[in-house]
Amino acid sequence: MASLQQVIFDELDSLVLVDSHSHINPRAPASETIADLLGYHYYTELVHSAGMPRAEIEQENLSPEEKVGRLFESLHEINHTVQWFWFVDLSSHLFGFKEQTIDRKNWKSLYDQAFAAMNRPDWENEVLTKSKIEKIFLTNDFDDPLDDFDTHRYVPCLRTDDLVFHLHLEKTRSRLSAATSSTLHSLDDLHRCLGLLFERFVRCNAKACAISLPPWFTPCHIPLHDTATTEAFHRILAGNREPSEADKKQVVYWVFWRLTEFCAEYRLPFDLMIGVNRKVYPGGVYQGQDLYDSRWSMIQYADLFNAFPNVKFPISVLASVSNQELVDYAWIFPNVIAHGHWWYSNTPSFIRHDLQARLDAVPRGKLVGYYSDAYKLEFILPKYQMYKRILADCLAETICIGRGQSESFAIELGKQILRGNVDCIFFSN
């Protein structure tokens, strides 16, 4: 079977891909030093968890080299993890660093070798070419300018967490006013502002709207013209005191429903990334404070899926115990799409478990295999390599051996999962 897997892998690995979710900054997509790579929260939070104090990791005014040197005092504590494997893999394939191990003894030579590579004039293109990536979705704040980068390579995606969860903050409302050159004195104003955002994003080639949601979130229909929400929003606007939880939630659910209406109107898929609780560990490093409560259910979204049959919902779930619900809701609801392997479930044992279940029973057009979630281009290669290995294994086992299908059938399915479905779901509207 090993050679079957290899044949399938090689074919999948020859594809040029579109990465349907990342946090790449299109103005600085690649790294300047490996401090940009090892500063990724996966490393800082893991070495912190292994014992390194946050203050040491996040001390201000550290030079990149100093920062990397410090991290290497702890990185051996995580040298068996898949996250470390990403770094070793990219060091080998992108920088040509071929030593058996990378540790506090030899990091400096890696640093220099990577520095030289990153300073090659065409480094960005070099990484993209080696990674076989053609387009990358971004995660744009609603007030991001979208006119200073190539939106065909770096595809805008309207990220709406602030709009849904932070509109009770004056800062968010000011940003919204500014971004839309509008006043914001009423719920009607708010509706108009949201519409302007969609109009601008779609005009600038945005291909998705996205949001991350906490476990308690249960979307419910609140009409566009709704007295309770109008009053709640006015109390928030008045700003006389800290808004009540009830007022905040009223606006939260109203805005979420409006965003979904705009997704329908503008034919944008709405990426739901479900399950995260923010700041569970406030003492953690930057971006390393969020965890979750796995006690939620896709049934919380039944009303939403029923109300918007024409909106495509590519869905990511944070924990593997939610994967069967995702499989089964995608099996039944035409508008539910299984999307990648997110964050805490983006490790080989969960990817394998979750992917096998998806291959058994989700229509093939609704399997979007993977996205990188990367902050820097260099991570796209090792993450996709990991996924493609597992996908090739699962296709060999499940599709060829389990169901007696041919190698070419498995390869075609794999290509659809890796690339074809991204094109159809995000680019065919």
Add this chain to the structure above:
Amino acid sequence: MASLQQVIFDELDSLVLVDSHSHINPRAPASETIADLLGYHYYTELVHSAGMPRAEIEQENLSPEEKVGRLFESLHEINHTVQWFWFVDLSSHLFGFKEQTIDRKNWKSLYDQAFAAMNRPDWENEVLTKSKIEKIFLTNDFDDPLDDFDTHRYVPCLRTDDLVFHLHLEKTRSRLSAATSSTLHSLDDLHRCLGLLFERFVRCNAKACAISLPPWFTPCHIPLHDTATTEAFHRILAGNREPSEADKKQVVYWVFWRLTEFCAEYRLPFDLMIGVNRKVYPGGVYQGQDLYDSRWSMIQYADLFNAFPNVKFPISVLASVSNQELVDYAWIFPNVIAHGHWWYSNTPSFIRHDLQARLDAVPRGKLVGYYSDAYKLEFILPKYQMYKRILADCLAETICIGRGQSESFAIELGKQILRGNVDCIFFSN
């Protein structure tokens, strides 16, 4: 190991089986055309989920051939799924259709070949013989006549969903009156009617009582003579207005407890199929609207298991995340039996995962391996084939390699799981 699995599989595959749960109609157990097979909700809901409008699938007055032709416009969307594999497998083994693929190009020749087979005078027996099935449990409405088929081949099972959940509907109560030739004017009447149903079913060779239950269901003891229930039932009978949720639930739990008492009295196992929410997607195709909320626990049934030590409860759970609870409750409670792999968990990756856990720690006499849940006889063969392959794999890995037991030990265990326990649990009372 491959040959070890094959030896075990061959031995298991030689057994003649009893299928302990199906939806077979004993008056029309086999199919007339492949429209009867592809009309199975697994196919209609999957092609609908893949994008085919419900109206196209369920248009009235379609000829079987037209219906099949339409479905084949979408079935390639699910040609990697295990459900499709069942269809390919049965087409090969029952109709002798040996082409590599079945798709919109060649379905007509399959249709004709199947039609010819299905019209052979002895098709029903042919299917049963090829499927090596001797007896099949039915799912009978409480008012099903039981005197017009062979109840030794098609074993009656009293399905009680309507009695528990729909007794607030006049229609259900009228059916109950008619089925028992009784008046229904009081809780005492209701109790007597339920008793008459059990008496009739047991006289007609019924071997189980069964019910499917939603995640929120938490059986509680309500005494036979109970003022609150008497009053609630009278309000329902009066029919002056829509019954309150409280009144409905009062009657729901009273009836459920009485059914369990009758199971004890008549020594019928009570199949609990736990976890389904009905009509989560009301826009879905027929039988393709139900999903679930995986947040429930077997602990909701602790009072029931404690109160009825002499009732056997073969239990099916809808989601694999409930499987460990099922294993552990079967490990501790003598009256809890692990029963098959149900619906959304009836896919290879979940069967494997769930079966391995059961093989580790459930007493061997309480493992009822599989049932087909089939609506038409033709599905029994491919579903059991799938299961037997996985069972042979798990026995080889877990029992022979993992625990050093002999091939013959594994085979004997497999036979008990496949057949022996069905005999002991359902036929030895």
Add this chain to the structure above:
Amino acid sequence: MASLQQVIFDELDSLVLVDSHSHINPRAPASETIADLLGYHYYTELVHSAGMPRAEIEQENLSPEEKVGRLFESLHEINHTVQWFWFVDLSSHLFGFKEQTIDRKNWKSLYDQAFAAMNRPDWENEVLTKSKIEKIFLTNDFDDPLDDFDTHRYVPCLRTDDLVFHLHLEKTRSRLSAATSSTLHSLDDLHRCLGLLFERFVRCNAKACAISLPPWFTPCHIPLHDTATTEAFHRILAGNREPSEADKKQVVYWVFWRLTEFCAEYRLPFDLMIGVNRKVYPGGVYQGQDLYDSRWSMIQYADLFNAFPNVKFPISVLASVSNQELVDYAWIFPNVIAHGHWWYSNTPSFIRHDLQARLDAVPRGKLVGYYSDAYKLEFILPKYQMYKRILADCLAETICIGRGQSESFAIELGKQILRGNVDCIFFSN
């Protein structure tokens, strides 16, 4: 790969270990007859679940031989389980019993052979040497004397379930008074008594505090000087009536927080064993009555982990569906440590599943691989053998094949998981 696993296993199997959690009685650590082994709740509850009445199993004044004879009338019902495999394995390796099967035909010869072995003067040391175990943690009641055994071999651990959950019982308070030679008339008294326990345990070489917790438990900060708790405790002390649930919970959470403060003060790791509901099946055999509700979340402990950054929390979870939360909380919180595979999750399929996830993303210093949870020394060997086989498999698959690391890297990691981390976490304070 088989030989790679074997090489890793052989290296791991050569280690001398420290067992970080057991229920060994240091005054009678080894068995006198196999009745002591087959009386383990895993066997009595499984044969009871398989149909043997509790009265037969627990009849008083049975001789050990009679008891064993009775159990063998049912033990064939569980001869495929992993628990039975432990018994077969220890019979072979400790007693030299080499017959292919052990059943009602030949148990007597095993009984005699084991009896002879157990009566050898140095049996305890013999078992420890064969099991390659150097130190074993105990589970000591707070009033256990600690001065009548070798606390360097049998390491005391302060078990605090009674203090947290049963302080509303007069019996518990009397024991506490007696154990500390103190009066107990106020919350201040209680605080002082708790401190005296810690002082005594640490003086006697205790290396951990431990508690098992129900799914609903959600630790919350209650200040040392707290009016509501003072009043609740006084009402309990007054003893005029059955304490209210509210008063009990008030004291429960107050005591738990104090215990954690003492763990910080005395630098004791606090083993949390999370998830068990007691007496779910009151009709079950001794120690075979507990089950659980898998609906809980590690987020219930977020406040605790945040409040005590300097307390190490080795955490065991009862159900495999909680394993990913454990992995992810250990990945983020420096003070959360993944500890062994507990009770209902101590079976090969769950160990494998849970261990693979831990190997992917938990810092290597926070993986405490296994503990025996044994009541008698003889079980340590087969349980650790089972674990070491699975660990070797996972290291070969995940670390060598999956991540391309060397055999020696995998072995070093395995040794840290098996032994090194126990030393660092429990013995370096």
